[in-house]
Amino acid sequence: MLVFGNFMPGISAMSAVLQVENLRTHFFTKAGVVKAVDDVSFSIDKGQILGLVGESGSGKSMTGYSIMGLIDSPGRVIEGRIVLNGQDVTGYSAEQWRSLRGNRVAMIFQDPMMTLNPVLRIDTQMIEAITAHEKITREAARARCRNALSQVGIPSPDERLMAYPHQFSGGMRQRVAIAIALLNKPDLIICDEPTTALDVTIQGQILYEMQKLCRESGTALMWITHDLSVVAGLADSVAVMYAGKIVEQGGTAELLDHPLHPYTKGLLDSVPSRNVKGRPLKQIPGMTPSLLKIGNGCAFRERCMRRTNECEVAPPFTSPELNASHKVRCFHPHVSTEEALTA
Amino acid sequence: MSTSLLELKNISKRFEKKLDIAGRFARSLGAGLKEETVHAVDHVDLTINKGEVVGLVGESGCGKSTLGRVVVGLHQQSEGEKFWRGKNVAAMTADEKRAMQLEAQMIFQDPYASLNPRYRVENIIGEAPVVHGIINAKDKSAYVAEVMQRVGLDPALSRRFPHQFSGGQRARIGIARALAVKPNFLVCDEAVAALDVSIQAQVLNLFIKLREELNLTYLFISHDLGVVRHLSDRVVIMYLGRVVETAPADELFTQPNHPYTQGLLAEVPSLTVRKKDFVAIKGEIPSPLNPPTGCHFHPRCPHAASVPGNKCKTEQPLLKQIAVNRFSACHLNQ
Numbered sequence: 001m002l003v004f005g006n007f008m009p010g011i012s013a014m015s016a017v018l019q020v021e022n023l024r025t026h027f028f029t030k031a032g033v034v035k036a037v038d039d040v041s042f043s044i045d046k047g048q049i050l051g052l053v054g055e056s057g058s059g060k061s062m063t064g065y066s067i068m069g070l071i072d073s074p075g076r077v078i079e080g081r082i083v084l085n086g087q088d089v090t091g092y093s094a095e096q097w098r099s100l101r102g103n104r105v106a107m108i109f110q111d112p113m114m115t116l117n118p119v120l121r122i123d124t125q126m127i128e129a130i131t132a133h134e135k136i137t138r139e140a141a142r143a144r145c146r147n148a149l150s151q152v153g154i155p156s157p158d159e160r161l162m163a164y165p166h167q168f169s170g171g172m173r174q175r176v177a178i179a180i181a182l183l184n185k186p187d188l189i190i191c192d193e194p195t196t197a198l199d200v201t202i203q204g205q206i207l208y209e210m211q212k213l214c215r216e217s218g219t220a221l222m223w224i225t226h227d228l229s230v231v232a233g234l235a236d237s238v239a240v241m242y243a244g245k246i247v248e249q250g251g252t253a254e255l256l257d258h259p260l261h262p263y264t265k266g267l268l269d270s271v272p273s274r275n276v277k278g279r280p281l282k283q284i285p286g287m288t289p290s291l292l293k294i295g296n297g298c299a300f301r302e303r304c305m306r307r308t309n310e311c312e313v314a315p316p317f318t319s320p321e322l323n324a325s326h327k328v329r330c331f332h333p334h335v336s337t338e339e340a341l342t343a
Numbered sequence: 344m345s346t347s348l349l350e351l352k353n354i355s356k357r358f359e360k361k362l363d364i365a366g367r368f369a370r371s372l373g374a375g376l377k378e379e380t381v382h383a384v385d386h387v388d389l390t391i392n393k394g395e396v397v398g399l400v401g402e403s404g405c406g407k408s409t410l411g412r413v414v415v416g417l418h419q420q421s422e423g424e425k426f427w428r429g430k431n432v433a434a435m436t437a438d439e440k441r442a443m444q445l446e447a448q449m450i451f452q453d454p455y456a457s458l459n460p461r462y463r464v465e466n467i468i469g470e471a472p473v474v475h476g477i478i479n480a481k482d483k484s485a486y487v488a489e490v491m492q493r494v495g496l497d498p499a500l501s502r503r504f505p506h507q508f509s510g511g512q513r514a515r516i517g518i519a520r521a522l523a524v525k526p527n528f529l530v531c532d533e534a535v536a537a538l539d540v541s542i543q544a545q546v547l548n549l550f551i552k553l554r555e556e557l558n559l560t561y562l563f564i565s566h567d568l569g570v571v572r573h574l575s576d577r578v579v580i581m582y583l584g585r586v587v588e589t590a591p592a593d594e595l596f597t598q599p600n601h602p603y604t605q606g607l608l609a610e611v612p613s614l615t616v617r618k619k620d621f622v623a624i625k626g627e628i629p630s631p632l633n634p635p636t637g638c639h640f641h642p643r644c645p646h647a648a649s650v651p652g653n654k655c656k657t658e659q660p661l662l663k664q665i666a667v668n669r670f671s672a673c674h675l676n677q
């Protein structure tokens with residue numbers, strides 16, 4: 001039996017659409033064990049948006065894939081619980097996952113072609129996505145597809161339903177993928193960098209649609225990105241991942257205005273708008289360590305200006321500030337008393 | 344008065360768009376597809392002065408990379424004239440052209456695709472300078488080490504292959520390769536887009552340092568407006584193949600003139616804007632294959648209806664001077 005160290009069941013469990021508790025997803029490769037997701041816990045309530053931020057390889061996608069039951073060999077969820085609407089789905093069979101996916105939970109990928117089949121017409125794909133989970137006439141299904149396409153701002157949906165994916169631009173394809181995710185009104189949507197390859201105007205459109213969806217239908221959203229500015233405008237709360245672990249977690253404003261972890265602070269300080277125009281940006285030295293070579297201590301220690309001998313062991317996840325929901329995995333966080341001293 | 348390094352006059356680049364495999368397949372199933380012409384760059388005038396950093400911004404597919412490739416000579420323009428240091432490139436001797444091609448280097452959008460995977464880093468960086476007689480073959484190792492050091496790479500890694508480096512290091516290799524032929528002018532095409540945020544800052548700092556040390560001129564192509572604002576002296580905004588506005592960076596960001604620039608800036612996510620109410624875009628984003636008539640932006644422009652005589656739909660607005668160093672192509676400026 002597992003022991004859930006820092007998870008507090010109870011209070012939010014009523015309205016939580018998703019609870020992830022001490023999730024560990026490891027890949028057993030020839031070169032060694034890759035701890036892609038290593039003790040990750042969070043929950044998302046109805047209608048809430050969680051931003052999951054981190055560099056490439058930090059484990060964001062694998063966290064999403066784990067929740068969708070999409071981890072393939074050599075990877076495996078080796079520990080932890082995934083609870084959807086109060087139901088523990090961790091041990092689900094492939095069959096059970098299939099009936100859940102696209103129905104109660106949906107995922108939108110960075111590349112919309114992960115969702116779309118290039119040789120099938122859009123209507124064929126969309127209708128199939130409905131009839132796989134529900135007994136419904138083709139006409140009713142078609143009407144719902146048309147509706148979903150208009151919902152994501154695709155003009156003349158009847159015409160578009162007859163088209164093939166390559167006849168759409170990248171932004172339109174992503175909107176079709178989103179429309180497919182919306183078809184069965186899922187309780188949870190995981191968006192894995194869906195706008196990273198898109199322009200700001202199309203990104204704005206997609207953010208508008210996702211935000212509307214959460215507000216109107218109470219869908220819970222997990223928004224994976226490396227862009228803190230997007231998270232600032234969209235999310236209710238933020239989790240920052242580094243090398244497979246959540247290193248900081250809290251309400252969006254709290255976390256962005258008073259980052260506790262040296263990594264979060266470093267990222268925020270390097271954003272151009274926070275620097276003097278034309279002058280060198282504040283930068284975090286070094287690069288992300290290979291997940292095979294982290295060892296025991298804090299994974300950020302090679303790049304950290306605040307590290308001490310203490311950091312050679314793994315730091316605990318704590319709330320050093322009055323606000324208990326703002327948590328950090330660091331021995332020497334940037335706490336506000338220190339800010340007051342240096343200000 | 345600054346002197347121009349590069350001047351483009353009325354430059355166009357057109358592509359005959361062939362159907363890809365998926366397209367041919369769909370056509371065989373009855374989708375009404377035909378081969379078409381893309382006006383990737385449509386009558387662009389652009390001057391870049393010595394020592395200047397010009398930011399080039401626009402939506403995906405608007406022609407930024409194509410313009411950059413015309414600038415460094417990787418594409419031959421379909422129309423228009425190019426002047427380098429005041430001299431028409433069409434009238435240059437072969438030697439003059441070669442000298443220009445060394446002076447103007449491009450750093451590519453995709454650091455993976457642009458480095459030959461079978462070459463060791465010392466050859467990727469060192470080959471061109473030997474071929475072009477910039478250094479002697481016997482000095483190659485020392486020279487490569489010097490260039491690697493300049494871009495923050497450990498010269499001890501010079502015998503490695505590209506796949507043995509991280510994304511940020513590969514970006515540095517691409518920059519080192521361009522610098523090795525001692526250019527004066529760099530076209531950086533989304534040079535940091537593929538990098539992690541913390542690594543982006545490191546590479547941007549490298550660009551800032553190199554500009555100061557080597558007195559470089561940049562055309563900096565990026566869809567990241569925060570990055571462009573930070574680095575650029577002047578910004579050029581493109582929309583569907585045309586330049587719609589150019590202005591000194593600070594003025595462009597604080598007082599955008601063109602309705603497209605205004606719309607673009609309004610969508611830029613910012614760290615300081617929390618729980619924003621996002622708005623839907625008006626109209627559809629048109630395809631460069633089939634651009635709207637008149638002002639390309641008119642189907643999305645909130646002001647198109649207020650310009651009399653349906654002019655936005657029927658007449659192309661020309662790029663006109665609206666203030667010192669400021670140009671905009673919009674009928675509202677009449």
Ligand SMILES: Nc1ncnc2c1ncn2[C@@H]1O[C@H](COP(=O)(O)OP(=O)(O)OP(=O)(O)O)[C@@H](O)[C@H]1O
Nearest residue numbers: 358360381383402403404405406407408409410631
């Ligand atoms: N070799 C080519 N053959 C045919 N069409 C091309 C070619 N190169 C570019 N195009 C087309 O020209 C237009 C402009 O492309 P370009 O690559 O310059 O855009 P971009 O502004 O750099 O976009 P991005 O931001 O996505 O890099 C697009 O419609 C593109 O499909």
Ligand SMILES: Nc1ncnc2c1ncn2[C@@H]1O[C@H](COP(=O)(O)OP(=O)(O)O)[C@@H](O)[C@H]1O
Nearest residue numbers: 027034036055056057058059060061062063291
């Ligand atoms: N099939 C796999 N085999 C081995 N390692 C993998 C596999 N898939 C992902 N990983 C590793 O898991 C880690 C986290 O990956 P991912 O979640 O995709 O990162 P992110 O989405 O944050 O960029 C990375 O180190 C990655 O290399």
Ligand code: SF4
Nearest residue numbers: 298304307311330331
């Ligand atoms: S635990 Fe130590 S090394 Fe890790 S982030 Fe905190 S201060 Fe830095």
Ligand code: SF4
Nearest residue numbers: 638641644655673674
């Ligand atoms: S010319 Fe007309 S459509 Fe174009 S930007 Fe100006 S007002 Fe808008």
Ligand SMILES: [Mg+2]
Nearest residue numbers: 057060061192
């Ligand atoms: Mg990912």
Ligand SMILES: [Mg+2]
Nearest residue numbers: 407408409452
């Ligand atoms: Mg490009």
